[in-house]
């Protein structure tokens with residue numbers, strides 16, 4: 001049984017690695033009880049929403065859940081990763097987006113593939129002063145759709161995104177060949193910048209692959225994809241450290 005304990009503060013080397021590589025594995029960010037609660041919440045939301053997609057849809061995304069889920073709210077605002085987020089992004093930090101992303105088994109197909117993109121290629125923040133935490137809610141590897149990242153890609157700035165070939169609802173940016181897979185154990189998290197190219201492959205296992213995506217930003221950024229609205233005017237934005 002894994003209990004919750006504070007993450008040790010990030011070392012200067014870890015912080016430098018995040019700045020250079022554009023991502024940083026944080027190790028376990030969930031205890032067993034929290035992991036079970038978040039897995040139950042993921043299933044509750046996925047099963048309660050009438051998705052309008054095709055009958056054979058395998059990619060499910062449920063967004064902005066803090067006001068509907070105490071376990072999600074507690075994790076996003078007080079999780080053991082929060083001090084690390086403050087070290088990497090702070091001292092002033094705002095929560096701006098959360099979502100469960102689940103890939104049901106794709107059999108031999110690619111339907112739940114999420115092509116390479118930057119998070120700023122979807123919801124652009126200006127300036128791009130943001131960080132995503134992605135948490136595995138089951139063990140993930142290349143078979144069931146783990147994350148892939150392109151180290152140092154954040155240094156290329158915001159890239160052009162087009163409609164994804166595999167799914168017209170998704171966007172895609174050209175990536176190059178130097179991506180690395182990030183296999184993770186259930187409950188582990190990885191932090192990456194909003195400009196870090198990443199993707200996740202299809203789920204070729206026999207079980208669902210749920211993940212939790214949480215995006216933080218500086219409280220003064222503007223939501224460039226939404227008419228330059230200040231992020232704190234969005235009802236889903238919450239201060240979690242420092243001040244606005």
Ligand SMILES: O=C(O)CCC(=O)C(=O)O
Nearest residue numbers: 101114119199200211213
């Ligand atoms: O959960 C995943 O597989 C990846 C999600 C992702 O990359 C995103 O939502 O930007």
